[in-house]
Amino acid sequence: MVRTERSKVMVNGIWKNLPLHLQGNRVTVNAQGDALVLQTDFKLSIFYLRSGAIQVIVPSQYSNRICGMCGNFNHETEDDFKIPDGYLVQDTHVLGQSMCGEPTLLSVCTDAEEQKYASEVYCGILTSRQGLFSTCSSVLNADSFFRSCMFDMCTTHGDPAALCNAIEAFSATCDKVGISVLAWRNTTFCPVACGPHSHYNSCTSGCPKTCSSQDATGSCGICEERCECDDGFMLSGGACVLAEDCGCWANGQHYLIRETFMEGECEQQCQCLGNGKIQCSPTSCKTDEVCMVKDGVLGCFPSSPVTCSAYGDPHYITFDGKAYSFWGTCNYTIAKTCGATDTQFTITARNEGQNNSATSSLNSVALDMEGLHIVIGKNKQVYANGGQVRLPAKFGSSVSVFQSGPYAQVNTNFGLRLLFGNARLFVQVDERYRGVLCGLCGTYSGSQFDDFLTPEGNTVANPHEFARSWKTNDSDWTCSNGSPDPPECHPDLEDDAYTKCSELFEDAFKECHWFVPPQIYVSSCVSDYCISKGDKAQLCTSLEDYVSACEIAEVFLPDWRNHTLCFADPLPTEDPTPTPSAASCPWSCDFDQDECDWEQLIQDSFDWTRWSGSTPSNFTGPAGDHTTGSGYYMYIEGDSVFYGDSARIMSPVCHTTGKQCLSFWFHMYGMANAMLLNLYIFENNRASKIWSRTNNQGNSWYQGQVEIKPQHPFQIIIEGIRGSNPRSDVSIDDVSIMHGACDHLSAEDLDLTTLAPHPSTPNLNDPHPNCSMNCDFESDICSWTQMVTDVFDWTRHKGSTPTSMTGPSSDHTTGSGFYMYIEGDSAVHGDTARLLSAECADPQPQCLQVWYHMYGSSWTMGLSVYLLQYGNVAKEVWRMREDQGNMWHLARVDLRPDVKFQVIFEGRRGSSARSDVAVDDVSLHRGACIDLPNNVAPPSVPLTKPVPIQRREIPNALDSCGISCDFDRDICAWTQLATDVFDWTRHRGSTPTSMSGPSSDHTTGSGFYMYIEGDSAVHGDTARLLSAECADPQPQCLQFWYHMYGSSWTMGLSVYLLQYGNVAKEVWRMREDQGNMWHLARVDLRPDVKFQVIFEGRRGSSARSDVAIDDVSLHRGACSEITFSDTYGNSDSIRENNMMKSNEEVAKKESWKARDDKITARQRRSLLFRERSRA
Known part of the structure; x- marks a missing residue:
C-alpha cells in the first residue's frame, strides 16, 4: 500500500486495482473513506490513512507473540520499547531508528510555539473537556495522540495538514470503538477531496450502491464519514460510474470497462466488456519479447x-x-x-x-x-x-x-x-x-x-x-583445479603493467567507456601482464579483450591499434590511388530505377522501403526525393514497427582501396526520440561505425560525407533505427563514393545545385528571434510568471537559501546575483511550484538550456520541464530527482513543438525541508541541442568572489583523540560496531563489484581505504565505524574524503555525533551516486561533553553500493575558520562543500607539488592511474 495511491495496491510487484480479493477472499483490500483497509480471515486489520497514520488491529491469540513499533501486545506498556536485539530503551527515537535504520529528525519548538500548538485551536482540541472530542477523550486516553500532534506541528512549523492528519487519526480511532464524533470538518478546515461523480457526507448510513457484491467496501455502518456516489452513479472498483460503465472482476482483480490485461504466461489477452463480461483470446509474445512484469504490469516487453x-x-x-x-x-x-x-x-x-x-x-x-x-x-x-x-x-x-x-x-x-x-x-x-x-x-x-x-x-x-x-565429471580431460592464489608480481613489473594497461582509459577507447566500463579490464590486463612477465603480445591480447566486449555491446573501435603500443606497421604516407571503375565499386545510386544491388539484411526486424513522394505518416519523412524532387529514395517507415527496431541495407563489395570520400544525402524529420541513422564500413569480417546522426534534424535534405581509408575490399552498411513513436521516418538518397579526400571534391562532383545547407549555428548568447524565455533573473523574472493555482511559489533570491544543508550558496551567473528556487521549508511533501514562460510562436525544433541546482537530503525532491501546447496539453520532456550534489549542473532539453508553445518549470518539494531546488540562466535556441557548440554556457564562476588566499598554520589533527587515520597500516583507534549485520572493510585497489566503489585509495593511489561491500548485505543494511572517545568538548572540524559511485538507489553515508554514551545525532549525510571520484567533506561538530564519531554506510537497492572513506582527520575550531593548505577556496565554499572544477584543478596541482618529493615513481604512476580512472 502506497500513501499516494488510493485506488490500487501492489501485490507481488504487480499493481492491482481496488477493491481486491486475494487467496479466495482470505485477504481483502479496499478503500473506506480516507483510508486503505486490509483485512484477513484471521481477524488482522490494517487501516492506512491518507495522512500517513497506520492503525493495526490483531486478535487476542497474538498476545505476547508480536514485536515492532506497536509493542509486544502483552498488556504491559513498560516493555513496549524493545529493540530487535532484545534491549529495552527509553528514547522513542532510538526505538524508531532500530526498526527502520533511517535516523529521524528531532522536533524543535520554541516555548511560544509549544504554547500556541497546545491550545484548543490546535492540538488541544483532542484533550479539551468541552470540545468536539470530549465524549471520546473521556473514554479513550488522547495523550498519545496529543503528543504526536505536537511533534508533527513542531516538526512542520505549524503545517495545517499535520493538524488535520492528527485529528483525523484520533477521529478514526474513536469511530473504531463505537464513539461517534460531531462533524469537525468543513469546506475551509480539513476538507475532504472526493473523486469524480461523488461528494462528501459527514454522516451517511447504509451500504453504498455497487455494481457487484465484490465492489462492496465493507462500509455499511450508521452515520459514517465518507465520500458517496452522486445520484445515478454506483461503485465499481472504488470509483463512481454509470450503470452501463460497470467494470469486471477476474481472479480477485478489478478491471475498468474496455481495459485489457494479460493472463498466465501471456498466453491470453483479455478485455473487460463491462458489467462483469470478459472476452479472452489466445496470444503469445514475439520472438524478441518476453513475458514479464514491468512497472507493475504483466505483459510482453522487448x-x-x-x-x-x-x-x-x-x-x-x-x-x-x-x-x-x-x-x-x-x-x-x-x-x-x-x-x-x-x-x-x-x-x-x-x-x-x-x-x-x-x-x-x-x-x-x-x-x-x-x-x-x-x-x-x-x-x-x-x-x-x-x-x-x-x-x-x-x-x-x-x-x-x-x-x-x-x-x-x-x-x-x-x-x-x-x-x-x-x-x-x-x-x-x-x-x-x-x-x-x-x-x-x-x-x-x-x-x-x-x-x-x-x-x-x-x-x-x-x-x-x-x-x-562447478567442476564436471570429464574422464577424457586430465586437469587440476589450479592454485587458489594469483602468482606474485614484482612491484616494478606491476607499476609497468598499470601504466600500459591504463591505455584503456585513453581516447582510443572512450567511445565504449559508457557501455563497457574499463576498470575491470584494466585489472585483468594487469594480472595477465604480470603473469606473462611483460609480454607485449599478451598486453595487446588484453586490450583486445576489452575491444571484443565493446563489439558485443555493438560499439566498434576500428582504429584502436593505431593509438596504442599494438600498432604494427605504419600505413604509407601517400595512399595508392588507382583509377576507380564501375567494376571495382559498382554501387553509387540515386534509387530512381532500382536499389542498385544494395541488399536488405534478412536478420533485421523490418526493411528499408524504396519510395517516391511523401511518406504515409504525417509530420515525418520527406515530401520528395533529393535528386529531382519527383524521383525515388530509400526510407524506413516508423509506423509499422516498434521502438528500437532496426533496418539495414548493405552495398555490393567495393574493391578500391586507399583514401576515398563516401557521400550521401539524408533526411531525418519527426518528433520521435532516439531515431537513428548509422553508417558502417564492413571490412575483414568486421563492421565499424563511421558516421551517426540522431533525432529530428528538420524537414530538409542534408549532405553527409565520410572519409574512409580501406586497405581491403569492403562494403557499406546503412542502418536506420525506429525511435519512440511512429514519427521516425529516416531517409537516404544519392549515395556515391569518390577517390580522394572529401574536401578535394569539386562543385561538379557534389552537385551543389541541389544542396540544402545545414542550419546555421546561432550565437547562443543572443536572444531568441521570436521568443522571450532567456533570463538570468538578475533584474526580475523577465517574462516568466508564477502559476496561481499552486500551493506555493518559486522565490527570486540571492546568496544562500535559509534552510541549512540544501540549496545553492550563490547564483550561477556571477556568484553574487539572483536565481529562482523553491523553499522546501514552506511546503509539504509532494507540493509543486510552477514557473510558466511567455508564449513562443516558433513551432520548430528548439533547444532549452538551463542551469539547475539540487542539493539536499530530501527523498523525491525534483525538477521537471514540461512542453505546453494547444493551451492546456502539457508533456513532461525532462526530469531530475533526488540530491545531485552541491553544485550547478547544465541541462539541455530538445523541444519538438507542433504549434506555438510555452515551457513550464515544475519544482517538487520532497520528504523533508531539505528540498531547495534552484534554476538560473535559462535560454532558448533554435535547432537541436546536438548541433549546438559546447561553449554556449555563461562562464561558470566560483560561488563567491575570489579572495586572496591567506595561509596560516593548520592546527594539528587531534591525535590524542585517535580519530585521524589514513588506514594505510590499520584502522587506527576506530572499531566496528558488533551489532551490525555486516562490517566496513579495509581494502586497496578496486572493489570486487563492477561499476561501483573506487579504483584506489585517496592518499597515495596505492594505499588502503575503508569501504562497505554492497555485495555482502541486503537493501537497507548499515555498517558503522565508531571512533575512540575524544575528551575535548569544544568546536571541532571533522575532515574526510568519501567516494560514492554506483547505480544503487538509497545507498548512503552518514556521520553521527555520539554523546552521553548513547545519544547519536546525525550531523551530515550524503545519498545516491556522486560520481567515480573522491570528494572532500568537512563537518562542524559542536559537542557539549566528551564525544565519539560514527561513520554509517548504508547498502542501497543493489550490490552497486560500495561507499568508501579515507584520510579522516579532526581539527580544533570551526571549519570556516581554518585555512587548509591542501585545498584552495574561500571558507564559504568550503563550508558548503562545493568543490568547483577550477578549484579542483588548482588543488590537484598543489597536491602533486606537495607530494613530489615524498613519493616513489611507483606511487606516482599509481596516482596517474587513479586520476585516469576518475575520468
Whole structure:
C-alpha cells in the first residue's frame, strides 16, 4: 500500500486495482473513506490513512507473540520499547531508528510555539473537556495522540495538514470503538477531496450502491464519514460510474470497462466488456519479447539480454557484473538452468593450461539440451551429437550455428545466444532466465550477493572454492583445479603493467567507456601482464579483450591499434590511388530505377522501403526525393514497427582501396526520440561505425560525407533505427563514393545545385528571434510568471537559501546575483511550484538550456520541464530527482513543438525541508541541442568572489583523540560496531563489484581505504565505524574524503555525533551516486561533553553500493575558520562543500607539488592511474 495511491495496491510487484480479493477472499483490500483497509480471515486489520497514520488491529491469540513499533501486545506498556536485539530503551527515537535504520529528525519548538500548538485551536482540541472530542477523550486516553500532534506541528512549523492528519487519526480511532464524533470538518478546515461523480457526507448510513457484491467496501455502518456516489452513479472498483460503465472482476482483480490485461504466461489477452463480461483470446509474445512484469504490469516487453564473459587467463564477469579470476584446467559448468523454465540447457567449458605457466585459458565450449549436444573447439570447428558439421547449420527450428567474424555463434529461439572464439566466450540470456540460472556465470538474480552459489546451494566468498564446486565429471580431460592464489608480481613489473594497461582509459577507447566500463579490464590486463612477465603480445591480447566486449555491446573501435603500443606497421604516407571503375565499386545510386544491388539484411526486424513522394505518416519523412524532387529514395517507415527496431541495407563489395570520400544525402524529420541513422564500413569480417546522426534534424535534405581509408575490399552498411513513436521516418538518397579526400571534391562532383545547407549555428548568447524565455533573473523574472493555482511559489533570491544543508550558496551567473528556487521549508511533501514562460510562436525544433541546482537530503525532491501546447496539453520532456550534489549542473532539453508553445518549470518539494531546488540562466535556441557548440554556457564562476588566499598554520589533527587515520597500516583507534549485520572493510585497489566503489585509495593511489561491500548485505543494511572517545568538548572540524559511485538507489553515508554514551545525532549525510571520484567533506561538530564519531554506510537497492572513506582527520575550531593548505577556496565554499572544477584543478596541482618529493615513481604512476580512472 502506497500513501499516494488510493485506488490500487501492489501485490507481488504487480499493481492491482481496488477493491481486491486475494487467496479466495482470505485477504481483502479496499478503500473506506480516507483510508486503505486490509483485512484477513484471521481477524488482522490494517487501516492506512491518507495522512500517513497506520492503525493495526490483531486478535487476542497474538498476545505476547508480536514485536515492532506497536509493542509486544502483552498488556504491559513498560516493555513496549524493545529493540530487535532484545534491549529495552527509553528514547522513542532510538526505538524508531532500530526498526527502520533511517535516523529521524528531532522536533524543535520554541516555548511560544509549544504554547500556541497546545491550545484548543490546535492540538488541544483532542484533550479539551468541552470540545468536539470530549465524549471520546473521556473514554479513550488522547495523550498519545496529543503528543504526536505536537511533534508533527513542531516538526512542520505549524503545517495545517499535520493538524488535520492528527485529528483525523484520533477521529478514526474513536469511530473504531463505537464513539461517534460531531462533524469537525468543513469546506475551509480539513476538507475532504472526493473523486469524480461523488461528494462528501459527514454522516451517511447504509451500504453504498455497487455494481457487484465484490465492489462492496465493507462500509455499511450508521452515520459514517465518507465520500458517496452522486445520484445515478454506483461503485465499481472504488470509483463512481454509470450503470452501463460497470467494470469486471477476474481472479480477485478489478478491471475498468474496455481495459485489457494479460493472463498466465501471456498466453491470453483479455478485455473487460463491462458489467462483469470478459472476452479472452489466445496470444503469445514475439520472438524478441518476453513475458514479464514491468512497472507493475504483466505483459510482453522487448527483450533486454544480459551477458556473461570469460576471457584471458581466464577471467569471468557474471550476468550480474561480478568479476573474478580462476586458474583451473578442468571442465566446468559455465551456466545451466537450475529452476523451472520451458527449455533446460547446460553450457560447459574445458580450460587448458598455458605453456610454462600456472594459468589457463578456454579450450572448447559445449551446449547441452534435450536431444542435442553441440561442441565448439578453439579452432571454431563445430560438432553436433558427435559428428562434425559445416557452417552454417540449423537444428530444427530452435537452434542455428554460424560463423560471425572471429566467433562461432549459436542463436536460439528460447532466449540464449553463445559466441566463442579466440579463447573468448560470451553467453547472453534474456529476462525469462532471471533467477533460474547457476554456474560460473552466476545466478542472474539482479544481485551479485548470491553469484557464488555452489551446486549444494551454499553461497561462498572465495572464487577458487566457488569455481572448483562447478567442476564436471570429464574422464577424457586430465586437469587440476589450479592454485587458489594469483602468482606474485614484482612491484616494478606491476607499476609497468598499470601504466600500459591504463591505455584503456585513453581516447582510443572512450567511445565504449559508457557501455563497457574499463576498470575491470584494466585489472585483468594487469594480472595477465604480470603473469606473462611483460609480454607485449599478451598486453595487446588484453586490450583486445576489452575491444571484443565493446563489439558485443555493438560499439566498434576500428582504429584502436593505431593509438596504442599494438600498432604494427605504419600505413604509407601517400595512399595508392588507382583509377576507380564501375567494376571495382559498382554501387553509387540515386534509387530512381532500382536499389542498385544494395541488399536488405534478412536478420533485421523490418526493411528499408524504396519510395517516391511523401511518406504515409504525417509530420515525418520527406515530401520528395533529393535528386529531382519527383524521383525515388530509400526510407524506413516508423509506423509499422516498434521502438528500437532496426533496418539495414548493405552495398555490393567495393574493391578500391586507399583514401576515398563516401557521400550521401539524408533526411531525418519527426518528433520521435532516439531515431537513428548509422553508417558502417564492413571490412575483414568486421563492421565499424563511421558516421551517426540522431533525432529530428528538420524537414530538409542534408549532405553527409565520410572519409574512409580501406586497405581491403569492403562494403557499406546503412542502418536506420525506429525511435519512440511512429514519427521516425529516416531517409537516404544519392549515395556515391569518390577517390580522394572529401574536401578535394569539386562543385561538379557534389552537385551543389541541389544542396540544402545545414542550419546555421546561432550565437547562443543572443536572444531568441521570436521568443522571450532567456533570463538570468538578475533584474526580475523577465517574462516568466508564477502559476496561481499552486500551493506555493518559486522565490527570486540571492546568496544562500535559509534552510541549512540544501540549496545553492550563490547564483550561477556571477556568484553574487539572483536565481529562482523553491523553499522546501514552506511546503509539504509532494507540493509543486510552477514557473510558466511567455508564449513562443516558433513551432520548430528548439533547444532549452538551463542551469539547475539540487542539493539536499530530501527523498523525491525534483525538477521537471514540461512542453505546453494547444493551451492546456502539457508533456513532461525532462526530469531530475533526488540530491545531485552541491553544485550547478547544465541541462539541455530538445523541444519538438507542433504549434506555438510555452515551457513550464515544475519544482517538487520532497520528504523533508531539505528540498531547495534552484534554476538560473535559462535560454532558448533554435535547432537541436546536438548541433549546438559546447561553449554556449555563461562562464561558470566560483560561488563567491575570489579572495586572496591567506595561509596560516593548520592546527594539528587531534591525535590524542585517535580519530585521524589514513588506514594505510590499520584502522587506527576506530572499531566496528558488533551489532551490525555486516562490517566496513579495509581494502586497496578496486572493489570486487563492477561499476561501483573506487579504483584506489585517496592518499597515495596505492594505499588502503575503508569501504562497505554492497555485495555482502541486503537493501537497507548499515555498517558503522565508531571512533575512540575524544575528551575535548569544544568546536571541532571533522575532515574526510568519501567516494560514492554506483547505480544503487538509497545507498548512503552518514556521520553521527555520539554523546552521553548513547545519544547519536546525525550531523551530515550524503545519498545516491556522486560520481567515480573522491570528494572532500568537512563537518562542524559542536559537542557539549566528551564525544565519539560514527561513520554509517548504508547498502542501497543493489550490490552497486560500495561507499568508501579515507584520510579522516579532526581539527580544533570551526571549519570556516581554518585555512587548509591542501585545498584552495574561500571558507564559504568550503563550508558548503562545493568543490568547483577550477578549484579542483588548482588543488590537484598543489597536491602533486606537495607530494613530489615524498613519493616513489611507483606511487606516482599509481596516482596517474587513479586520476585516469576518475575520468
